[in-house]
Amino acid sequence: MFDFYFELPLLLRLVLQGTAVILVLFPLAAACSMAERKVSAWIQGRPGPNRTVPPFLAWIPGISILQKLGIFQLAADGGKFTFKEDVVPGHVNAFYFILAPIASMIPALTTVAFIPFGAYFTELADGTMKLVPIALTNLDVGLLAVFALGSLGVYSLILAGWASNSKYPFLGGVRASAQLISYELSMTLSVLPVFLWVNAPGGPGTLSLFDVVQSQSQPGFFGGMWYIFLMPLSAFIFLIALFAETNRQPFDMPESEADLVGGFHTEYGAFKWSLFFVAEYAHMIVGSGIFCLLFLGGWNPLPWVTLADVVNFGAGFLPLIASPLVMGVIGITLFLLKVGFFIFFFMWVRWTLPRFRYDQVMTLGWKKLLPLSIANLVLYAILIAVKDLYFPNL
Amino acid sequence: MSDLLFHLFAVFTVACALGVVFNKNAVASALCLLLSLVGVAGLFVLLDAFLLAVLLVLVYAGAVVALFLFIIMLLDMQGGDRKRFTKATLVSSTVAGGLLITGLVSFATRGLNHTTILAEVPVVGNSLRAYAEQLFTVYLLPVQIVGFLLLIAMLGVIVLSKKFEGLEDIK
Numbered sequence: 205m206f207d208f209y210f211e212l213p214l215l216l217r218l219v220l221q222g223t224a225v226i227l228v229l230f231p232l233a234a235a236c237s238m239a240e241r242k243v244s245a246w247i248q249g250r251p252g253p254n255r256t257v258p259p260f261l262a263w264i265p266g267i268s269i270l271q272k273l274g275i276f277q278l279a280a281d282g283g284k285f286t287f288k289e290d291v292v293p294g295h296v297n298a299f300y301f302i303l304a305p306i307a308s309m310i311p312a313l314t315t316v317a318f319i320p321f322g323a324y325f326t327e328l329a330d331g332t333m334k335l336v337p338i339a340l341t342n343l344d345v346g347l348l349a350v351f352a353l354g355s356l357g358v359y360s361l362i363l364a365g366w367a368s369n370s371k372y373p374f375l376g377g378v379r380a381s382a383q384l385i386s387y388e389l390s391m392t393l394s395v396l397p398v399f400l401w402v403n404a405p406g407g408p409g410t411l412s413l414f415d416v417v418q419s420q421s422q423p424g425f426f427g428g429m430w431y432i433f434l435m436p437l438s439a440f441i442f443l444i445a446l447f448a449e450t451n452r453q454p455f456d457m458p459e460s461e462a463d464l465v466g467g468f469h470t471e472y473g474a475f476k477w478s479l480f481f482v483a484e485y486a487h488m489i490v491g492s493g494i495f496c497l498l499f500l501g502g503w504n505p506l507p508w509v510t511l512a513d514v515v516n517f518g519a520g521f522l523p524l525i526a527s528p529l530v531m532g533v534i535g536i537t538l539f540l541l542k543v544g545f546f547i548f549f550f551m552w553v554r555w556t557l558p559r560f561r562y563d564q565v566m567t568l569g570w571k572k573l574l575p576l577s578i579a580n581l582v583l584y585a586i587l588i589a590v591k592d593l594y595f596p597n598l
Numbered sequence: 599m600s601d602l603l604f605h606l607f608a609v610f611t612v613a614c615a616l617g618v619v620f621n622k623n624a625v626a627s628a629l630c631l632l633l634s635l636v637g638v639a640g641l642f643v644l645l646d647a648f649l650l651a652v653l654l655v656l657v658y659a660g661a662v663v664a665l666f667l668f669i670i671m672l673l674d675m676q677g678g679d680r681k682r683f684t685k686a687t688l689v690s691s692t693v694a695g696g697l698l699i700t701g702l703v704s705f706a707t708r709g710l711n712h713t714t715i716l717a718e719v720p721v722v723g724n725s726l727r728a729y730a731e732q733l734f735t736v737y738l739l740p741v742q743i744v745g746f747l748l749l750i751a752m753l754g755v756i757v758l759s760k761k762f763e764g765l766e767d768i769k
Contacts, residue, residue, distance in 0.1 A: 343648060344648065344649075345648050352653075355664075358660075359629075362667050362671070377671065378671055384664070385661055385665065409725065
């Protein structure tokens with residue numbers, strides 16, 4: 205059925221795959237802005253955007269449901285951002301001012317290349333079934349690559365703050381650089397216990413995100429356990445650092461409307477402004493995806509119940525379920541549901557907790573989170589060594 | 599394809615490195631350094647050294663250059679008044695430059711003379727596991743020494759940058 209696709213040159217296929225992923229991620233990130241407005245409205249007990257509908261569609265019966273959901277408001281916002289006059293203020297450094305929002309998109313849209321979304325069975329030449337990840341690349345150093353590219357996201361904020369040539373954006377840019385560097389350390393240290401556990405002696409030795417999910421899909425009590433139960437502290441530190449790295453409240457120091465007007469994007473408007481926010485939501489989606497892969501079993505539906513179990517069970521009734529296409533769709537859907545919950549969680553926290561002061565952010569990062577993550581790493585290193593030495597078959 | 603990419607990355611890296619030196623604006627210099635580091639990471643990828651490429655981007659491009667920018671923006675450097683070159687700086691910079699060029703030339707020519715030795719270097723693979731095994735077995739002592747040096751440098755920075763005025767500063 206899809207033979208014509210595999211006859212295309214490899215380079216063209218890779219470009220098509222990358223474009224397909226971006227074509228999903230970009231609108232998803234834009235749709236998050238509407239979700240944010242609806243969630244905030246729901247938390248604050250008001251209806252939120254529920255009036256917009258194009259007049260030429262208003263006669264369709266049942267369209268008021270979409271209208272109440274604010275779907276058309278999203279399109280209206282998008283149209284407004286695209287067609288609004290794109291002002292470059294006279295006092296800015298125009299080159300870097302325009303470069304900053306473009307630079308914000310690069311890490312936001314490239315990190316997704318290392319995220320596996322799902323998996324399917326394929327039959328090898330010798331007849332055995334092998335689980336294959338659905339991802340653009342499955343690198344040995346997968347997670348490090350995500351961290352490396354993600355760490356480049358700070359430059360767009362610094363550049364925007366600096367090129368705006370005005371005080372509040374400048375303060376926002378300086379805060380962004382300090383905050384993002386501070387929390388990167390805790391973030392990296394907090395995931396190390398996961399990889400200590402995954403890379404048991406004699407294993408392949410890998411940082412691949414697919415292998416992390418695979419090691420949460422093994423039989424047995426510890427094999428099928430999601431790492432959020434095994435390492436709750438790691439997951440907690442990672443989640444806090446993720447909030448700080450994506451500049452979400454209560455950590456949105458670079459933006460900080462109450463004391464910095466709009467922070468780094470004070471001087472921005474129209475399409476350039478919206479690019480910053482699409483990038484922020486794309487970071488949130490990728491970050492939630494990594495959290496789900498590391499601590500929530502990726503595309504596995506429940507702890508101790510893997511996707512392969514479900515598909516094999518379902519194939520007993522309906523053989524179609526075991527086909528790669530259906531299995532892939534089931535896996536991606538489960539994964540996106542988990543990611544969707546975390547996007548909601550981000551918004552939930554934003555509209556529930558007040559913003560930290562800047563000194564509190566620094567104290568939390570350097571004096572609390574960093575020692576905690578180092579202690580967590582040492583503790584798990586000792587526990588895992590003891591387990592490997594004395595209970596190798598556990 | 600790989601040759602073309604090598605030339606692209608090499609030219610890109612050197613051009614950006616020149617940009618670091620010749621830019622008047624400190625922020626633009628730092629950004630050129632960032633691009634140059636990305637170019638070097640690209641060269642590492644062409645050598646199949648994915649881990650080195652990723653670590654270079656993670657540590658240098660992601661954190662060190664961001665710190666540079668932080669410092670530049672915090673101090674608001676606008677060039678300032680630089681001291682004129684004195685005789686001592688001229689002599690010492692000539693000597694240093696000469697040594698650097700001699701070193702580079704000898705490195706390049708020795709590399710040409712002894713290319714067979716390269717083939718004798720044991721191939722340990724480019725996987726993460728291979729790196730880790732080498733670092734924790736063969737190169738354990740150098741790794742420890744480098745780590746210790748970094749610790750000393752860090753302590754030195756703390757001592758130098760903190761102004762100890764009274765006893766209550768030393769806690």
